[in-house]
Amino acid sequence: xxxxxxxxxMATVKHLSKRKNRRLKVEGGITLTPVGMGQVIDxxxxxVSFACVEERHFPGEWSMAIYDCxxxxxxxxxxxxxxxxxxTPPSAPAAFPMVVGGTFTNLSSSQKNQLNSxxxxxxxxVK
Numbered sequence: 001x002x003x004x005x006x007x008x009x010m011a012t013v014k015h016l017s018k019r020k021n022r023r024l025k026v027e028g029g030i031t032l033t034p035v036g037m038g039q040v041i042d043x044x045x046x047x048v049s050f051a052c053v054e055e056r057h058f059p060g061e062w063s064m065a066i067y068d069c070x071x072x073x074x075x076x077x078x079x080x081x082x083x084x085x086x087x088t089p090p091s092a093p094a095a096f097p098m099v100v101g102g103t104f105t106n107l108s109s110s111q112k113n114q115l116n117s118x119x120x121x122x123x124x125x126v127k
Contacts, residue, residue: 051096
């Protein structure tokens, strides 16, 4: 039985919910990486996971930006890839065939403050 994107995505989300530091679900956020854009899935002060429209080859570390539909921008965030997952078999098309997760490294005080402000904003939206 092919669960398609939704089934595989939910299995990924269930896996992510087991992490030590819980991440907040993000709607309306995008990432800009050296190899393309992605949709933010979840975020906390330690890291982020995002879905990619196309399969990409990501290096181990890079700088990225996160933008939100509210006008927020977090730029030049140093990121270390911890995992990547392909959510569908190559023969089954999906809106987001790849999910990447990792941690932030060497954030400046200003970046930490901006990130914490954004997380506070996201927590207000959680009921």
